[in-house]
Amino acid sequence: MNIKTTEIARYLGETVTLHGWLHHVRRLGGVNFVIVRDGYGLAQAVASETDLAPLAELTDGTVLTVTGKVVAARSAPNGAELHAPHISIITPIREAPPLTLHQRTINATLPTLLDHAVVANRHPERQAILRIVAGAMTGFRQTLQAQGFTEIQTPKLVASATEGGANVFRLGYYDSEAFLAQSPQFYKQMMVGVFERVFEVGPVFRAEPHNTTRHLSEYVSMDVEFGFIENHFDVMVVVEQVIRGILTAISHSQSSELAMLRAEMPQMAETFPNIHFRDAQQLIYELHGEDVRGEPDLSPQDERWLGAWAQAEYGSDFLFVTGYPMVKRPFYTHPDPANPEFSNSFDLLFRGTELITGGQRLHQYADYLAALDAAGLPHTPFASYLEAFRYGMPPHGGFAIGLERLVMQLLGLPNVRLAALFPRDMGRLLP
């Protein structure tokens, strides 16, 4: 019977076949372990020198099958191992890989690791990270589908660099030009007019002019938008459900990956605490003596202080900061009706770093015309977008989660590139 490495302990006493890659042959004082890596994990076979004969002159990465009898073994991966294995070669490999994959961590610089991501992603730790990336997408979708959200896929080729115009990739499009979408913002709003509640998981493109540890030129954005809200607090309720849904899904489906990576799952209060932007600045002044009151945004240091405060005060790794000043938010942001210099928007801080931005959007056609005028933007490039409001839109809002950044922060990775399969930045288009 063909089984996965992770299933081995279910077949004690039976003869099974593993297929996969030769992870390594370990020779320990006369005992040989053939370690097999498949797409799910590792398993080992205890092999005599004779059993090893088919591997003569072959090296790690060789594709093979190993058939043997399953015996419980506490120290083996997944709690069991094969005895008296028969090894059969599928694809012989004689050249050592450019990175050693059989040690606990990859012993290579980040550029080398990324240059050889095709091979490096086969390392068990890399597999585990990328499987958590997949699990996060699944948790995101499951949570939203259970609440009547409809999945959309919106165009990535767009006619104008509508959201700002900086950091946008431009390309020739037949006889004219096009841009790569920096976010599905406008399209997800339009689709609220169709389905009320929508989400999208897809690539977005940012021509980031700097190399930082937190930015990619292409990343996966998990977007949500929905209608018939009261204000941004209704959006925050869904943010919290989505975060809990993702964490639950990962805890359930990727528990061994989380254990391998020694991930600290977030501490969560009964409900995520929130604080108004203005109160947050006042708090920083009182706690740390630094007077940031009146600043239009929070600095990274401010965010760290607030994160520490939420942890101390509420035992929560998450903190919503609400009501950011309008001046720092995009033109479609809904102002706070009671205090229009502040907005009905929020950031979610996770362990003292911004993870999610969201809020309520304008929904009245006249408000859009006024907001574009106030921002000095022409109406024409927005004509299609404006049709949504011209012909009826409910109060609505939404948010976006950067998939790689979520996983970076969750796992404490030092660089967002490590949460991408094949990252893209100023200097990297390959592999």
Place this chain on the structure above:
Amino acid sequence: MNIKTTEIARYLGETVTLHGWLHHVRRLGGVNFVIVRDGYGLAQAVASETDLAPLAELTDGTVLTVTGKVVAARSAPNGAELHAPHISIITPIREAPPLTLHQRTINATLPTLLDHAVVANRHPERQAILRIVAGAMTGFRQTLQAQGFTEIQTPKLVASATEGGANVFRLGYYDSEAFLAQSPQFYKQMMVGVFERVFEVGPVFRAEPHNTTRHLSEYVSMDVEFGFIENHFDVMVVVEQVIRGILTAISHSQSSELAMLRAEMPQMAETFPNIHFRDAQQLIYELHGEDVRGEPDLSPQDERWLGAWAQAEYGSDFLFVTGYPMVKRPFYTHPDPANPEFSNSFDLLFRGTELITGGQRLHQYADYLAALDAAGLPHTPFASYLEAFRYGMPPHGGFAIGLERLVMQLLGLPNVRLAALFPRDMGRLLP
């Protein structure tokens, strides 16, 4: 209580609130029906002239709530209607929409419909089509996840126009240039080296130089690739499971949409029949007297004939044609070991039109080097891709389904643009 239109019949005798858009007010011989459209469907309220007062001077598209008592009504949408409604306006609309949405079908030319897709997508038939698009993605993922496939999101910005070079979009990328991925082919193969079994749902980009009813410049590709196969017949098994999984998911979750669109669900034999390319040509010769034997590909007429034959012979709307000549397949295609001028590849015909292409790929490093040489392609742009094979790959294969084309063929739409939210073609980047 706030409910969806589609839930109305569950609340007989209760007072509920619907929110949504004013679809239309129908006046039928002294009885007025206020038809409300939400993100899920339609519901109606029976209204007196007094009840209608809040709608004075307002038109279709007005966003509102309607509260009333639920009464069974066989002719009402979803089998019940509201009586003694109280109407409350959320967003008043005074300007008639550019397309009439309250008739059974949209009475507009295709260009007008597409120009105003933001509004047109609110039409119940458009909603239904686009909800089936979403359902197809869900069915695709569910089928594969249940079989141990891992979801991936691969880069859309790539360094070279590797697969052919025609029909590729090119853009400036910092100080160099990049291309938009025409398919995730190379990346999904690389990821078979990591996870064995992978799938992706994401945009692909084709600079199609013609306007046809079957081509888009950007579409959603549902890709599958997996390892440890015997040959392409193992891939065809998964194709069949995926198609059945999609159809089951849609039948279950979008049954009312399918009914509204009068969709004819495909006829399926116990198992999808298959025929070898060479035998298909012989069959066409025998049945229709047209000698296409020796041609390197099937014409649309050939495909129609074969589709009719599969229907007559097997009662199947699906037919696999296997073993296409190598000369028409990409360089990574695995030849038929017994007959190397033919390939271990297939097309799936659906009602006489090609729906899916797939097959087994080469997996030996040396075979790739030889195949590139034979195709006159340099090795350098493929260096990363080749790393996958250089350091060990199992026999593997896969396939891709164009999401919009699947839905077009399933629903019998006259144009693939009608299965896209916001289609992109030579002449269209908006909305």
